[in-house]
Amino acid sequence: MTEGAAAAAAxxxxxxxxxxxxxxxxxxxxxxxxxxxxxxxAALELVDLARKGDVKAAARAVLVSRRRDQPxxxxxxxxxxxxxxxxxxxxxxxxxxxxxxxERTKRAAIQKLALNDSDAGNDRPDDDRERTARAQxxxxxxxxxxxxxxxxxxxxxxxxxxxxxxxxxxxxxxRTRRLRPDRHGHRLDLRRTLRRSLTQGGEMxxxxxxxxxxxxxxxxxLCDISGSMEPYSRLLLHFIYAVSHPRSVDPGISRVEAFxxxxxxxxxxxxxxxxDVDRALQxxxxxIEDWGGGTRTGDALRExxxxxxxxxxxxxxxxxxxxxxxxxxxxxxLGHEMERLHRSCHRLIWLNPLLGSADYQPLTRGIVAxxxxxxxxxxxxxxxxxxxxGDLLFSGGGSAPGSGRPSAG
Amino acid sequence: MTxxxxxxxxxxxxxxxxxxxxAVVAALRAEDYIAERDLATAIYLSLSMGKPIFLEGEPGVGxxxxxxxxxxxxxxxxxxxxxxxxxxxxxxxxxxNYRRQLLHLRGLEAAGGGDARAAVDDVFxxxxxxxxxxxxxVRQSRRGEAPPVLLIDELDRAxxxxxxxxxxxxxxxxxxxxxxxxVAAETPPVAVVTSNRTREVHDALKRRCLYxxxxxxxxxxxxxxxxxxxxxxxxxFAAEIVRLVQALREEDLFKQPGVAETLDWTNALIALDxxxxxxxxxxxTLGVLLKYQDDLDKIDxxxxxxxxxxxQSPGD
Numbered sequence: 129m130t131e132g133a134a135a136a137a138a139x140x141x142x143x144x145x146x147x148x149x150x151x152x153x154x155x156x157x158x159x160x161x162x163x164x165x166x167x168x169x170a171a172l173e174l175v176d177l178a179r180k181g182d183v184k185a186a187a188r189a190v191l192v193s194r195r196r197d198q199p200x201x202x203x204x205x206x207x208x209x210x211x212x213x214x215x216x217x218x219x220x221x222x223x224x225x226x227x228x229x230x231e232r233t234k235r236a237a238i239q240k241l242a243l244n245d246s247d248a249g250n251d252r253p254d255d256d257r258e259r260t261a262r263a264q265x266x267x268x269x270x271x272x273x274x275x276x277x278x279x280x281x282x283x284x285x286x287x288x289x290x291x292x293x294x295x296x297x298x299x300x301x302x303r304t305r306r307l308r309p310d311r312h313g314h315r316l317d318l319r320r321t322l323r324r325s326l327t328q329g330g331e332m333x334x335x336x337x338x339x340x341x342x343x344x345x346x347x348x349x350l351c352d353i354s355g356s357m358e359p360y361s362r363l364l365l366h367f368i369y370a371v372s373h374p375r376s377v378d379p380g381i382s383r384v385e386a387f388x389x390x391x392x393x394x395x396x397x398x399x400x401x402x403x404d405v406d407r408a409l410q411x412x413x414x415x416i417e418d419w420g421g422g423t424r425t426g427d428a429l430r431e432x433x434x435x436x437x438x439x440x441x442x443x444x445x446x447x448x449x450x451x452x453x454x455x456x457x458x459x460x461x462l463g464h465e466m467e468r469l470h471r472s473c474h475r476l477i478w479l480n481p482l483l484g485s486a487d488y489q490p491l492t493r494g495i496v497a498x499x500x501x502x503x504x505x506x507x508x509x510x511x512x513x514x515x516x517x518g519d520l521l522f523s524g525g526g527s528a529p530g531s532g533r534p535s536a537g
Numbered sequence: 538m539t540x541x542x543x544x545x546x547x548x549x550x551x552x553x554x555x556x557x558x559x560a561v562v563a564a565l566r567a568e569d570y571i572a573e574r575d576l577a578t579a580i581y582l583s584l585s586m587g588k589p590i591f592l593e594g595e596p597g598v599g600x601x602x603x604x605x606x607x608x609x610x611x612x613x614x615x616x617x618x619x620x621x622x623x624x625x626x627x628x629x630x631x632x633x634n635y636r637r638q639l640l641h642l643r644g645l646e647a648a649g650g651g652d653a654r655a656a657v658d659d660v661f662x663x664x665x666x667x668x669x670x671x672x673x674x675v676r677q678s679r680r681g682e683a684p685p686v687l688l689i690d691e692l693d694r695a696x697x698x699x700x701x702x703x704x705x706x707x708x709x710x711x712x713x714x715x716x717x718x719x720v721a722a723e724t725p726p727v728a729v730v731t732s733n734r735t736r737e738v739h740d741a742l743k744r745r746c747l748y749x750x751x752x753x754x755x756x757x758x759x760x761x762x763x764x765x766x767x768x769x770x771x772x773x774f775a776a777e778i779v780r781l782v783q784a785l786r787e788e789d790l791f792k793q794p795g796v797a798e799t800l801d802w803t804n805a806l807i808a809l810d811x812x813x814x815x816x817x818x819x820x821x822t823l824g825v826l827l828k829y830q831d832d833l834d835k836i837d838x839x840x841x842x843x844x845x846x847x848x849q850s851p852g853d
Binding site (some may be wrong): 161303 | 556558574578579581582583585586588590591593621622623624627632633635637639657662677692696699734735736738740743744747748749750772791830
């Protein structure tokens with residue numbers, strides 16, 4: 129009886145520890161589901177509990193489904209493994225609770241800030257205002273569309289951000305190898321043809337056809353956030369956020385990946401996935417360590433090519449690089465990596481805010497090295513230029529220095 | 538030991554033969570597959586819990602080999618589905634044999650017709666069904682034989698549509714054919730899914746599986762692998778080769794050579810009657826290890842000398 133009770137108590141401790149471990153993992157943003165935890169309990173009955181390596185391998189196989197989560201998992205597991213005494217884990221839980229509490233209050237504070245912000249931006253004209261006022265507003269807007277991002281102030285900035293959020297982004301489509309019913313398709317759908325013929329006494333009257341399915345392309349954005357881009361970079365991050373968050377049901381782009389670079393490459397996709405604009409941008413800004421520093425585009429592109437390109441450029445992706453081309457890094461490397469990038473994506477577009485000014489000549493070393501490998505070279509200094517970009521992305525037409533290359537797809 | 542209801546089918550897995558992790562390591566070794574212990578643990582759990590195993594890693598680290606070795610040591614058939622974009626039900630699951638169906642209908646007509654309804658039932662019976670890998674895997678496990686090993690290779694090459702379909706299949710190994718009915722596996726096949734990460738596979742699918750990232754093996758493991766797979770290679774030569782490949786992986790390369798490349802290279806060197814490495818032979822055969830022009834360019838004379846020096850000092 130007492131032995132059974134002791135065993136039950138030990139079991140209770142173990143279960144409690146397991147639940148705590150699950151919470152610990154969630155703090156590290158591993159999304160552990162209850163099903164996974166249950167599976168782990170099942171797995172624990174199968175392995176030798178005295179062998180730490182086995183217990184850990186079992187836990188990892190069941191609970192971790194992304195390689196990048198492994199470092200946090202390793203840390204959490206060490207804590208879990210060492211904390212044999214329930215009291216220790218209790219303290220751990222207390223620590224967790226405090227951490228959560230502070231996070232929650234921080235989040236609330238940010239939300240409050242964001243709320244105030246949007247209140248300020250909500251002074252839209254009422255419907256009963258006169259038409260003349262509307263016309264004035266229209267011309268004001270037109271002026272705003274043409275105004276350089278670097279010269280925007282206060283309310284104008286808010287208005288531009290609002291307009292950016294309402295823009296609709298759409299990429300040209302790519303023909304996939306998947307087939308779907310298509311009246312004008314080039315292949316016979318024998319299955320449907322036969323089915324239909326059976327309703328007509330076995331006579332093949334109608335031939336049912338299939339054709340290739342089309343699908344939107346993925347988009348990869350690489351944004352320069354170095355010192356020389358300072359006047360533009362914050363607004364451009366807003367632009368990237370807007371592109372990553374389609375407003376309509378049909379997302380015009382199949383998948384958006386965002387990176388920032390200066391002297392190093394930072395992936396922002398996860399940060400920008402946050403629903404709330406301000407929180408997303410704050411998280412992104414927090415992530416970027418080389419904000420406002422120098423530029424080594426070659427190194428950043430190299431890192432992209434080596435660690436990301438094979439994973440992200442697979443489905444005929446288009447790549448947008450946003451940079452003024454002021455580069456202090458290795459120029460040969462830049463040319464080389466641009467060439468590699470150009471070969472592995474469907475379309476490479478370079479957006480340059482300086483291209484907006486009439487007397488700009490693309491003569492900086494970086495631009496000279498990069499231009500031969502670019503399909504389109506476009507300005508990105510005001511709202512009008514963004515609209516122009518939108519049209520170009522959708523049409524897929526090239527006004528390009530380096531086009532005429534067969535499309536990868 | 539108490540067993541939760543969802544876990545009941547695990548017993549079927551335990552019957553498949555491995556009492557513990559050590560047994561898995563030993564069985565794989567007997568089939569010339571040298572597995573790290575944590576991979577063996579994942580495989581053991583996958584078999585015991587009846588859950589698919591999802592293997593990710595660089596190309597050439599032996600993901601596909603796992604399934605092959607597993608099928609050999611379980612004594613069950615290996616059913617392989619190679620993924621590609623546009624893979625659909627008619628190539629992955631089943632298809633009707635239209636030509637036979639048409640011929641059959643024509644034959645009936647020539648013989649003087651008969652009951653049209655019966656003819657339709659006839660034509661959509663399993664005689665006219667072409668089994669594709671997934672259906673075969675499900676049906677196989679109903680025929681009282683050992684459940685097969687189902688290898689779904691390079692899932693990252695398939696598109697999202699197929700991934701969604703696979704999610705359904707992996708959940709309960711049950712396939713519905715409208716004309717015939719539902720076919721369900723009695724014991725789930727041993728499913729092995731691999732990915733080279735040319736695309737992120739959806740989290741939902743990974744969660745259904747036990748996940749394992751296969752790394753490049755360490756020096757000792759890789760030597761063992763070479764000795765097992767290329768028995769002609771003398772031990773000191775295998776050690777030299779592996780040291781060189783491991784040194785090469787530390788170079789700044791676009792694509793590091795995998796274990797598959799190590800084995801290819803060893804075979805190539807043996808075929809060339811080599812017994813030790815030299816500048817010339819390394820330069821001439823580098824194309825077996827490196828598959829990108831940029832990488833080949835990077836390994837110049839100086840790098841070759843550096844690599845050879847590393848390969849000849851066993852202190853590593």
